[in-house]
């Protein structure tokens with residue numbers, strides 16, 4: 172009785188084969204049809220060879236028809252195989268393109284809450300590497316069927332000389348299929364380990380070669396330590412691969428010996444039956460021609476079994492990101508609020524937020540301040556919906572935002588995070604990302620001007636690795652800020668929006684934000700006292716709670732308050748650093 176695990180492996184292989192064929196039929200039906208026809212015609216050639224050789228030897232000098240037929244069959248075999256392989260490759264290219272594009276669209280639909288899940292990057296990377304083996308699968312079931320047809324035709328052709336020989340030729344399929352199934356099962360266990368080691372090695376390599384981290388490591392003189400980590404990971408991957416190759420070799424040799432025994436048995440049976448020289452010669456020539464197809468069957472079946480877990484994972488991932496309507500930006504929001512919100516991260520010892528109340532109305536500019544870990548980012552993530560409160564409500568225009576879909580909710584916000592994207596595209600494209608729809612250049616220029624970043628032409632390619640312009644950290648931040656201006660959503664959330672920008676430009680950026688504040692709600696996270704003057708409300712957070720609230724003037728008038736102490740411990744007293 173087959174073990175449940177083997178049953179699952181084989182079932183998954185059949186399901187994968189069916190789904191891949193159905194993909195190929197939908198995406199590239201012409202190439203699939205052509206491939207099927209070529210494989211089927213090819214399957215008949217070794218059997219035809221047997222019949223023609225026997226006829227030629229028996230018929231002697233008068234068998235001109237058989238001679239011509241045999242010449243055509245033998246002459247056609249090699250070019251036919253070449254054309255068939257090329258057709259499979261062209262079909263594969265089209266499927267790979269489809270899977271890669273499909274995956275890119277699925278990745279583009281990932282919501283922030285899904286992106287925050289720990290496994291999502293692993294799933295995405297594994298799906299990315301699955302696109303190659305997946306595009307290779309569709310031709311494999313056809314190959315398996317072709318090999319089965321080759322064996323069946325060969326068996327039928329030899330059957331007329333001796334049925335036992337025919338059956339033994341058919342049975343010669345079994346060892347190679349079994350061996351490749353076993354190899355594939357071993358590989359499907361080994362490859363994830365190799366991939367994990369490779370991923371870690373690739374990450375460490377990136378740290379060495381990326382400009383920022385590479386420079387930091389070179390200055391520290393610690394590059395060789397990272398190289399050591401890479402060497403360990405690569406060595407682990409190599410040993411796993413080496414074990415896999417050794418096992419595969421043993422199984423393949425065993426299968427080859429068994430196949431040879433079965434073919435030998437078929438020939439012995441022919442000789443013992445005294446089927447005659449013509450039959451024996453025909454059977455030998457036919458089986459030699461068919462052997463390759465039969466070996467390919469094992470390989471093809473093995474490929475499906477190996478790729479089945481990756482294909483299953485890819486499909487699960489793509490299906491798990493349902494089609495989403497395009498985001499539409501909500502330009503007018505009257506109010507947002509965290510209403511008595513508490514939140515604790517899974518596995519954390521203490522809540523990150525406790526009974527937090529924060530409110531902002533249209534036209535207001537408020538700030539969240541507090542030491543590292545006070546809960547500012549958590550509050551923002553709860554507001555935009557990347558996290559859901561354990562207690563309390565998030566209100567947008569007085570209504571519980573929990574009722575909105577994530578896409579609807581995100582449409583209310585323009586969010587500039589501390590780790591904003593440095594998108595190394597043309598400047599035009601990097602700014603245009605601020606809006607989900609196409610925007611004219613004029614709007615892009617206005618947004619850049621509002622972020623005080625109008626000195627670069629829109630066609631500028633950003634990023635030196637693309638032969639483009641390298642820009643400073645402050646300029647990158649201005650480009651990111653320009654995206655928020657372009658987006659112009661009803662609520663702007665700016666987490667340290669000027670951290671990389673010089674003091675003079677910072678004053679200009681904030682003056683512009685204050686000038687245009689009336690059309691929106693602005694929430695700023697800031698550690699700089701100079702940016703807090705003129706805020707309509709400052710929420711001072713500590714250990715997950717709002718411990719003080721008021722305007723800048725209110726807060727500095729309480730010298731023992733958390734706000735005053737916060738800036739004093741940073742060596743920056745608000746009174747001293749405020750612009751006069």
Ligand SMILES: Nc1ncnc2c1ncn2[C@@H]1O[C@H](COP(=O)(O)OP(=O)(O)OP(=O)(O)O)[C@@H](O)[C@H]1O
Nearest residue numbers: 516517519523541542543544545546547548549550
């Ligand atoms: N993903 C997470 N899992 C578990 N705990 C977290 C996670 N993110 C934050 N925390 C914890 O929640 C608390 C609040 O963190 P939060 O990032 O909101 O602080 P913050 O005020 O934004 O800090 P910073 O100024 O450093 O950005 C901290 O104790 C932090 O360690």
